[in-house]
Amino acid sequence: MSVEIEIKPITDHERYSVDGLLVYKDKFGNWSCMVDLTPTQMSAFKNYEKTVINNPRFKKHTKATYKTK
Numbered sequence: 001m002s003v004e005i006e007i008k009p010i011t012d013h014e015r016y017s018v019d020g021l022l023v024y025k026d027k028f029g030n031w032s033c034m035v036d037l038t039p040t041q042m043s044a045f046k047n048y049e050k051t052v053i054n055n056p057r058f059k060k061h062t063k064a065t066y067k068t069k
Contacts, residue, residue, distance in 0.1 A: 003068045005044040009061035013053060016061075018045050040068055 008017040015024045018033070018041050026032045037045065044066035052058050 003040055005041055005066045005068075006063065007045060007048045007066070008063045012061045016045070016048075 005019055006017075009015075010017055010022075013025070015022060017023070018037060021033055021035060021037065021041075023031055023033045023037070023045060031045070031049075047066065048064055052061055052064065
């Protein structure tokens, strides 16, 4: 069974939607969410952070969909 995880930027480097859940940077600079993300969602967001958020070549962050096998 495959699962799709959708990540959409709300405010680059500050707020993102992961499957409709708000992930944001807290006052200490850590990523937080009001509810716990599933391990699959967390893995997809960490991958998105590594490839998009922390990549200076991206001027504007884009929507991404991650699929599991």
